Amino acid sequence: MEKGYQEQLITVSYQREWVEKAQNDPLAFRHLYDSYFSRVYAYVSYRVGRIQDAEDMTSEIFLKAMEGITRFEWQHENSFAGWIFRIAHNTVNDYYRKNNPVDEPLSLEELPELRASVLLPEDALLRKEKFAQLRRLIYALPSRRQEVILLKFFGGLRNQEIATILGLNERTVASHLSRALVSLHREYINQSNRTRGKEKIS
């Protein structure tokens, strides 16, 4: 993840101040936007896949956040992250309700770029293939587990915030998370073994 819990641009202790300032200060809002943009974009990209849709959704999410920030009420240290991702979650769900998603494979050109890292291939196209593979695996999970994985790994949310967004309790989120990871890992290994088997045959 680009920003871990401890590396977010705005530390929790300053976050309340920035959020309150952003309610009537466009530059403070811009600061919040810059802090959350990468997480929102990564979450949305996994949900919608296509770069054009990811950009549209991300635009709509931040537009809604800008329009709604005057109504936002601070509750606890993670409430703003929860609020932003509730908007993101609902916006993507609305989009899918209005536009019946077509389950067609996306070409690599349609997918977003992936951040380079030590664990990923150097080649940008190979990184996109990894993303496409992981996204397919995630989308084979039951919908609740998909959401938990995406909000956890790419939204960077704590289980309590995910529970609030999805209307679950924290223990259920933890249960979904652990079982989803076991399923994903099993299928990932199976796919890797199948790929290696094909390579040996050819």
Add this chain to the structure above:
Amino acid sequence: MNENNQLSDLEQELIEKVEKILEEDGNQKVESQSILGFCSHLAETVPQARPEFQQELGDRLVKSMQARLAGDLEAAKAIKVTSTSQQGIRWWRNI
């Protein structure tokens, strides 16, 4: 689907280790074929936006908010209407 949400000790341990991986941005050294190796890999596979998109969207949001605060509802409304037009939400591309 089994909705039993009782976590076994192993599941609890997995959750705790995943939290640690995420806190450390997936930089922990773990065996690549293990479940934790998979979690590190997943945490590292992060889509990133085009920098010009991020910049343009941020600029546009600031302008829109300035217009709203100045009471220029037409300007703010124009952005909103364009953003949800039937042509899509691609108002930021029309700069």
